Amino acid sequence: MTVTMGLIVPGLPHPVLCPDANPGYRRLADAYGRARELIAAQQPDLLLVYSTMWPSILGHQIQTLPHPEWVHVDELFHALGSIPYRFRIDAEFGQRWKDAAIVRGLDARTVAHHGFPIDTGTVVALKLLNPDNAIPATIVSSNIYADRAETIVLAKAAKDALAAQGKRAVVVVVSTLSNRLHTDWIDPAADAIHSAKDEEWNQKLLEFLGQGRLEDVAQLSRVVQKQIRVKKVVSFKPMWFLSALMGANNRYVGEVLAYEPVHGTGSAVVALTPTVASLGDKEFDEEDVERWIGNREVLDAPPRAGLADAADDDDTDEVPELPTAAPVTVAPGVHVAASRAPKPVGAYPHARRVGDLLYLSGVGPRQPVTNAIPGGPIRYDDGSPRDYDIAAQTRATIENVKAILEESGSSLDKVVDVTAFLVNMDRDFAGYNAVYAEYFTDVGATRTTLAVSALPTPIAVELKVIARA
Amino acid sequence: MPKGRIVAGLLAPHPPHLIYAENPPQNEPRSEGGWEGLRWGYERLRADLAKIDHDAIVVLSPHWQTYVGWHFLGVPRFDGLSVDPIFPHLFRYRYGLDVDVALAEAIEAEARSAGLVTAMMRNPDFRVDYGTIVSCHLTNPAWDKPIVSISSCRSAAFYNIDVMQAQAVALADATVRAIEKSGKRVVLLASNSLSHRHFTSEGDVPEDMSREHVTSHAQHLWDMKIVNMLKSGRTREVVDILPEFSSQAIAETDAGSFTWMLAALGFPTYPAELYAYGTVIGTGNAVMGWFPKEAP
Numbered sequence: 001m002t003v004t005m006g007l008i009v010p011g012l013p014h015p016v017l018c019p020d021a022n023p024g025y026r027r028l029a030d031a032y033g034r035a036r037e038l039i040a041a042q043q044p045d046l047l048l049v050y051s052t053m054w055p056s057i058l059g060h061q062i063q064t065l066p067h068p069e070w071v072h073v074d075e076l077f078h079a080l081g082s083i084p085y086r087f088r089i090d091a092e093f094g095q096r097w098k099d100a101a102i103v104r105g106l107d108a109r110t111v112a113h114h115g116f117p118i119d120t121g122t123v124v125a126l127k128l129l130n131p132d133n134a135i136p137a138t139i140v141s142s143n144i145y146a147d148r149a150e151t152i153v154l155a156k157a158a159k160d161a162l163a164a165q166g167k168r169a170v171v172v173v174v175s176t177l178s179n180r181l182h183t184d185w186i187d188p189a190a191d192a193i194h195s196a197k198d199e200e201w202n203q204k205l206l207e208f209l210g211q212g213r214l215e216d217v218a219q220l221s222r223v224v225q226k227q228i229r230v231k232k233v234v235s236f237k238p239m240w241f242l243s244a245l246m247g248a249n250n251r252y253v254g255e256v257l258a259y260e261p262v263h264g265t266g267s268a269v270v271a272l273t274p275t276v277a278s279l280g281d282k283e284f285d286e287e288d289v290e291r292w293i294g295n296r297e298v299l300d301a302p303p304r305a306g307l308a309d310a311a312d313d314d315d316t317d318e319v320p321e322l323p324t325a326a327p328v329t330v331a332p333g334v335h336v337a338a339s340r341a342p343k344p345v346g347a348y349p350h351a352r353r354v355g356d357l358l359y360l361s362g363v364g365p366r367q368p369v370t371n372a373i374p375g376g377p378i379r380y381d382d383g384s385p386r387d388y389d390i391a392a393q394t395r396a397t398i399e400n401v402k403a404i405l406e407e408s409g410s411s412l413d414k415v416v417d418v419t420a421f422l423v424n425m426d427r428d429f430a431g432y433n434a435v436y437a438e439y440f441t442d443v444g445a446t447r448t449t450l451a452v453s454a455l456p457t458p459i460a461v462e463l464k465v466i467a468r469a
Numbered sequence: 470m471p472k473g474r475i476v477a478g479l480l481a482p483h484p485p486h487l488i489y490a491e492n493p494p495q496n497e498p499r500s501e502g503g504w505e506g507l508r509w510g511y512e513r514l515r516a517d518l519a520k521i522d523h524d525a526i527v528v529l530s531p532h533w534q535t536y537v538g539w540h541f542l543g544v545p546r547f548d549g550l551s552v553d554p555i556f557p558h559l560f561r562y563r564y565g566l567d568v569d570v571a572l573a574e575a576i577e578a579e580a581r582s583a584g585l586v587t588a589m590m591r592n593p594d595f596r597v598d599y600g601t602i603v604s605c606h607l608t609n610p611a612w613d614k615p616i617v618s619i620s621s622c623r624s625a626a627f628y629n630i631d632v633m634q635a636q637a638v639a640l641a642d643a644t645v646r647a648i649e650k651s652g653k654r655v656v657l658l659a660s661n662s663l664s665h666r667h668f669t670s671e672g673d674v675p676e677d678m679s680r681e682h683v684t685s686h687a688q689h690l691w692d693m694k695i696v697n698m699l700k701s702g703r704t705r706e707v708v709d710i711l712p713e714f715s716s717q718a719i720a721e722t723d724a725g726s727f728t729w730m731l732a733a734l735g736f737p738t739y740p741a742e743l744y745a746y747g748t749v750i751g752t753g754n755a756v757m758g759w760f761p762k763e764a765p
Contacts, residue, residue, distance in 0.1 A: 057555055057667050073595045075620070076535050082594040107670050113557045115550040117596065145669060181536050183627055184586050230536070230626050263537070 002162035003169050004042045004274070006242045006252075007035055008209070009129070010267030011053050011121025011174040014188075016128060017080040021188035024260030031258030031269035032128035038271050039129060045167040046090055047130055047137040048158060050241050051174035053121035056141035059107025060154055063139040064094040065114065074120045077263075083123055090136035093161060097138065100160035104153050104369060105292035121174035129172065142237055148221070149289040151237045155244035156290065163407075171245050173238035177202045177259075177266035178228035186263065194264035201228045202266035206259055209270045211279055212252035218243035219286055228266070242272075248288065251278040288343055291369040340403040342366035345456050350404045353469050358410050360465040362421070365396035366457060368403075377458035378423065390431035393461050398439050401465055410467045415445040419464040425451035428460055470652040475645065476523050478734045479514065480727065480741075480757040482662040483530065483603035484749035485553045485560035487511070490676055493610065497561040503676030510745020510756040511607045517742070517758065518608065518656065525569040526609060526616045527576070527644065528658040531724030532600030533620040536627065538586030539640055540620035541573040544593050551599045559675055564602050569615035572651055576617065579643035585636060586622070604660035614656075621724040630712045630723055637725035641732035659730035663695055664688035664718035664753035671750065684751035691718040692746070692753035699757060700743055705736040718753070734759050 014021065015029040039047070054061075069086040094110055101108035122139050130137060140158075143150065162169055178198035193199045201224065208217050217224075218239040225236040246252070257269040341350050344361060351360045365374055375392030379385050402412050418440070422428050429449070440447075455462050488496050490503040533540065545568055553560035574589065581587045601618045619640070624633035648655045666684040683689045691714055698707050707714075708728055715723040722728070731737070737759045744756040 054554070057669060058671055059669065071594045073592050075533055075595075075598070076537060076540075078540075078590050078592040078595055079588065082592060111557050113552055113561055115552040115561065116557050117552060117554050180627070183537055183624075185537065185588075230623075 002159055002167065003171055003246050004044060005038065005170045006214070006246050006272040007039075007129070007170065007172045008238070008242070008268060008270040008272075009035065009125050009172060009174055010176045010262060010265065010269070011051060011119070011124050012176070012262045012265065012267065013074050013077055013080055013083065013120055013124055014262050016083055016124050017077070018188065022191050024191060025188070025262065027258045028260050028262070028267060028269060029128065034257050035269055035271060036129050036131075039135070039170050042168070042170055044135060044170040046093060046162075046169040047126070047135050047172055048169045048245075049122055049125055049137055049139045049172045049174065050142065050238060051119050051121040051125070051139070052142045052238055053174060054119040054139070054141040055144045057144055059109060060101065060143050060146070061109055061111050061141040062094040062098050063089055063112070063116070063118070064091040064110040065089060065112040065116065066091050068114075068116065068118055070115065070118065072118065072120065072123045083127060085118075085123055085127060086133070087118075087126055088133035088136050090138050093136075093165060093167065094138050096161040096165060097140070097158050100164070101154060101157035103160070104157050104290070106150065106153055106157065108157075125172055125174050146237065147235055148240050148286060150292050150294065151240040152244035152248075152289055153292045155241045158245055171242055173242045175236075175238040176262075177205050177268055179265050180228065180230055182264040191261045191263060193261045193266055198228045198266055202259065202268070206256050206268060206270070209272070210254045210256050212254040212272060212275070213250040213279060214239065214243045214246060214252055214254075214272055215248050215250050218248070246272065246274065249278065251275055290343055290371070340368055340407060341400050342368050342371065351408050353408070356469050357416075358405065358408050358467045358469045360401065360404055360467070362462045362464050363397055363400045363404065364455065364457060364459040364462045365393040365400065366459065367396065368400075373457075373459055378460050379458050388460060390428040390460055391435050393459060394432045394435040397461050397463055398435070401463055405465075405467055408469070410469055412439060413443055414468040415440070415443055415465055416468060417466040418445050418447045420447065420449040421452045421455065421462045421464070422449065423452060423455060423460050425449075432461055473648040473651045473653040473655065474763070475648060475657055475733060475761060476521050476654045477518060477761075478657045478730045478759040479608060479659070480730070480755055481528075481604040481608050481658040481660055482754040482756065483532070483600040483607075483660045484662070484752070484754060485556050485599060485603050486675065486749050488562065488603055488606055489559040493606070495563045495606075498559055500559075500676050501674075503678055504681070504747060504749060507745045507747040507749070507754055507756060510747075514744045514756055514758055515608065515610075517760075521656075521760070522654055523614065523656050524653040525572055526605060526614050526656045526658060527572070527619065528601050528604055528616060528660050529619040529621065529724075529726040529729050530598050530600035530604065530660040531621045531721050531726060533598040533618065534623055535588075535620040536623050538588055539580060539622045539636075540588045540590050541577045542568045542595075542597065542616075542618040543570055543573055543589035543591045544568060544595070545570050547595070547597050549596055551597065551602050553599050560599060560603075562599075562602060562606075564597065566597065566602075566605065566612055567615040569617050572647065572653060572655070573617045575647035575651055576619070576644050579647045580640050583639050583643050585639055585643070600660045604658050608656075608658060621726065624725070625715070625723040630715055633723065633725050634708065634711065634728045637728040638732040640725070641729045644729070644733050657730045657733055659726040661721040661724055661726045662749070662752045662754045663692045663720055663722070665721045666719045666751060668751040681748055682751070683748045683753055688718050688753060691720075692755070696743065696746060696755050696757075699741040702738040702740050704731045704734075704738070707731070708736065734761060737761070
């Protein structure tokens with residue numbers, strides 16, 4: 001598992017600069033301390049920080065200066081004092097994340113300049129969560145124009161980079177719940193949430209988060225933005241980012257470590273740890289996205305090298321190369337969502353380990369990220385049949401099986417049983433059989449081949465596999 | 470002591486690209502030029518300003534964003550490094566500037582007594598925002614005049630642009646009162662572009678002018694409408710339509726700077742001097758000046 005815990009923390013400087021001005025500020029500072037203990041217990045390789053207080057407009061920016069150092073002053077609460085800092089940044093990871101983001105179609109760049117203004121939220125989070133720089137951090141901006149698709153693709157690019165480097169991360173999103181400040185100066189001792197409406201929404205969000213219902217909160221992001229957020233940036237993005245990084249589900253142990261007003265904002269410290277149990281999913285209306293294909297090329301810049309626009313051409317197999325995932329060992333009972341396999345078309349994992357066996361869900365030839373079908377789909381958009389290459393489809397299917405097995409710590413040579421589904425046995429068996437033989441002749445797996453009337457996507461072949469873990 | 474007065478009001482946009490293109494010694498990145506139309510316009514503005522005796526420059530920048538009130542720099546001297554958070558590859562500028570703290574305090578006091586929420590910024594570690602630095606550099610690269618820097622209270626985000634404009638007009642009145650009492654001759658800078666829809670990608674050579682154009686025809690039409698109204702002295706009408714302009718052209722005028730300056734000038738009915746119009750990474754930028762006649 002590449003992300004072992006998620007944290008939601010507020011970014012205003014009061015818990016750092018004036019924790020004793022209000023008992024609530026002190027409780028927030030203490031909650032940061034508790035979060036620090038939780039992080040230490042995870043022994044992560046990396047703290048991955050996404051702050052809504054670092055806006056960008058040219059794609060996303062990732063900090064790669066190894067030791068940024070400055071004396072920070074908040075542009076609003078400057079009277080509270082200065083925050084000197086020196087952070088430890090995982091520049092190698094930042095570079096890898098940037099590359100993975102570009103592979104997934106995003107605009108991204110690294111920044112490594114002395115004096116680059118790190119935002120208050122990031123400074124506060126790292127000062128309180130990682131005061132001795134024991135854990136290297138990576139910091140990413142929040143693009144002001146980015147909506148849901150772009151944000152979750154950014155998160156998936158981070159997963160790519162984590163998998164490629166074999167690193168385990170704790171993800172920290174810096175954001176208040178309601179962000180409406182009092183618009184006048186207040187006595188800190190009398191701080192209160194901006195309005196009853198904000199309080200009601202905050203309590204609902206905390207109830208969900210306390211139940212581990214992260215994706216449910218993420219699905220509500222647009223509504224939350226409209227109801228309790230001043231539009232400093234477009235959309236309430238951090239839950240999209242966090243949920244996408246942690247698997248886009250509701251299977252977490254949620255712990256609200258503190259919830260307090262800070263100059264009227266709803267400031268909460270929440271920890272989310274993955275688990276297998278869940279209260280279940282609400283209906284998710286929002287679609288999952290693997291690759292950003294929005295129009296950002298206003299300048300008509302030439303396409304980046306290696307970025308074939310495969311999503312628009314079902315015939316092509318020129319798909320972006322994803323980072324190679326490091327092998328892992330999957331514990332019994334754990335579901336596998338492989339990063340190098342096509343997204344499932346339903347509520348199921350790519351694989352599940354039971355005892356010493358891995359059970360794979362049905363796997364077809366669709367390509368990860370683009371969903372392109374090598375060899376072409378079996379029908380046109382209007383439903384009329386079209387020619388396709390069964391050999392190419394079969395090869396791509398087996399490669400997807402191979403990727404899932406390898407991300408699960410297994411391999412093709414450990415396959416013990418295969419069930420194959422073909423939509424046209426007469427036409428396709430020979431071609432399918434020849435490619436199958438290239439991969440499985442020496443494996444000795446048992447096999448059953450069935451003809452079916454249809455598969456859920458316009459593909460001709462699907463494999464159901466059981467393998468030794 | 471003679472009554473102080475505003476000797477000029479300038480629309481002085483702050484794209485850091487213009488400093489990058491100029492290659493001044495304070496800025497670390499080097500360029501091959503670019504955006505010459507706007508830079509030549511700033512040259513002509515500076516030549517005109519050199520003919521006008523003035524004691525201080527008061528600037529309101531959209532990039533010092535405060536969500537609680539209007540803030541004023543209140544430390545006499547700042548030396549530091551400004552790195553643009555969006556374009557750090559273009560702007561890493563060593564600045565040194567003097568603040569007219571007495572004038573800042575006077576404006577703040579007048580604004581506070583008028584009911585506005587205000588604050589003096591007294592923290593010496595504070596980093597001056599890049600909008601203030603760019604507009605001041607382009608207007609006065611010698612940095613030989615003290616400045617007053619005012620933040621942008623984000624009332625438009627919290628409430629709506631009408632509230633922001635009402636506050637900006639009240640701030641303008643306070644500014645005028647303070648300047649008159651000070652006996653100083655003051656230049657006002659509204660540090661904002663017009664249409665402000667950025668490109669969201671950048672060419673390999675940022676100063677490649679073959680790629681520079683306004684982001685959309687609609688933004689161009691809006692910019693020309695505003696510029697032509699200003700050229701014909703219709704400033705009050707411009708302020709009246711700023712809510713629509715700000716919304717439809719994603720304009721930086723929602724920061725309050727432009728309304729503040731025009732109100733402080735008394736909503737001039739004489740033509741503005743247009744020094745330049747040009748685009749920077751798709752945004753529309755006009756360099757314009759108003760020079761009130763001295764009372765006989």
